[in-house]
Amino acid sequence: MGLTPLGSEPGPNVPIWCRFALKGSDPFRLERVRTVVAVLFALPWIGWALLRTLGVEAPFPLVAAIAFTPYAALTSPAPVVLALILRRKAVAIVSGVAAVALAFAMVPRAVAGPQPEAGGPRLVVMTSNLWLGRADVPAVLRVAREHDVDVLSVQELRPKMLPKFETDQFPHRILLPDAGAAGAGLLSKYPLASSGGELQPEAVFTVEGAPPVRIKAVHPRPPVTFEAAPDWRRALEALPSSDGVGDVRILAGDFNATLDHPELRALLDRGYTDAADATGEGWTHTWPAGTKSDRALPLTIDHVLVDERVRVEKVTVVDIPRSDHRAVIAELRLPDR
Template sequence: MIVDAPPIPRPRSGRHRSARLGTALCWLAVAPPALWAALRLIGLDRGPLVQALAFTPYVAGFSVLALSLALALRRWWPAALAAVAAVALLGVVIPRALASSQPAAGGPTVRLLTANLLAGAGDARTLVELVRRYEVDVLTVQEFTPDAQVALDRFGLDRLLPHRQLNAEAGASGSGLYSRWPLSDVGVRHSRNGWRFTQAYGTVAVPGAGPVRVESAHPAAPSAVDQVGAWHADLKAQPPATPDGGLRILAGDFNATLDHSPLRALLNTGYVDAADAAGAGLTGTWGPYDGDLIPPVTIDHVLVDRRIAVRSVKVLALPGSDHRPVLTTLTHPHPHPHP
């Protein structure tokens, strides 16, 4: 009797190849957000990483997709690394979308608007209309030119905000501070690095709340690797908060997001990012908005003394500019402890 021998099993090369491919795909998807999370937590703002870190919120979203892929393919080691990266990235990003508790400030309400005019190209009529519509009390402008100064007054800004400290210059270096109330101790800060931006400042006499120092902030832009040193220096040179002294507000185009360590170091002196406090910290303020595929990032900020309560933040639109104005409603302490 002849008995057939059992068939010799053949290696399932196709299935094994597919498994290896799936594992490789998982590692390729997981590695970038994991590396990004490490760089963000370390605070490694150097060279081309400065520009890259501005897009951390988008990488945080991608980290969730990478984790989902690893879990769906049951690749547990990549999934573990993806989970750590997702938790780290989401942990620094999600709080910006959640409003935080505010100090019990009982003083007057102040509405502050900041706008980058793109070398004076921002539409003056629209900006004045925003000041009028939202009853703005204080306005800071960057990239402020002589032509922009004339146009703003032509549309009535001189009647709405008659007190001002202005440094209009051709190009992108000019700066301005407008106020409904009188200004004192005014001046202009000159950057010694990079782009030579200027920053107008003054002390605003807020009725019922005492004085508050307001400055139109505009540090250098890290537009190229050789500008990163100037960017670091300009952010480090910004006036720190004075938690044991008078109130300060910095408002403008910081050319930095909350994922950049120099801006976080400035906040740690005693400021609060108003958009972050109001739960609007993920709204992009710079596109560019000219059809490029670069997604918006949040580089325009209003930094306020921690004793000031942030009631709301609204990101508006300004035709002609690649930045979006930021409107902040604040409640000041009353009475101010250091007049």
């Protein structure tokens, strides 16, 4: 495509939405406009790729926006195509690098990764956000029974739900309800010894043939306001590390974070594996669900994080009636003693 002659109509390869700015303009102005249009269109993807690749701890609202990185990756070819149409080679190259960087972060989630050769007993862990006490508790218990769940972590547990969780299915319980969204609980087939946690309980239990297992229910505030974002970051930083010796550690809950948040990746670097990511299910969304499924783009914010000595055999994500989150069920193989 050559330069548009002075006073002529813009060529067919120029997008219709910028032709009005080119009509009747001189060739040099047309070139400048093409460059400006290509650069301005590409900047959001380039900035997003830099933010994701460098692992910058972004302030609100960027910390909330970073959760939507998969959608930035899916649309990242758009600025490359536009730059090629406008013949802005440099912009196309930089945009292409950004697209590759975003794809490099996304693709591994769909591929099962290497795992340890754990030879201990099987353990099934499930996490379910109860949506401010609205979730159908019998349905939660039914799903847990169908999947032979050994330990259940629940979040947004309200006091009114406690009687419904009094069941022989999980005879051992640490339930810390709250009138707001902070309540949480652990329910287990194995005896639980509480080891702390205010409204995010932590407990130790023993499975024959394996080291003691230490599990914590997780539910930090979502980073959706200027005030909440620092609290969310501090809550993730305060979660215990796993040193790969002694007790086997498991964190299960609604982290209000995706694998694109550097804060969650930093936690993984402290000795954990994301169960869904390990089995190639990292793209499976957990929120929103049910009645809220049409109100927001799907995200993966509920996780089961396991000690790096644990082998993840399977991850299943299940809808729970009347909850805005899907439950995550991880079938694990513990290390032997």
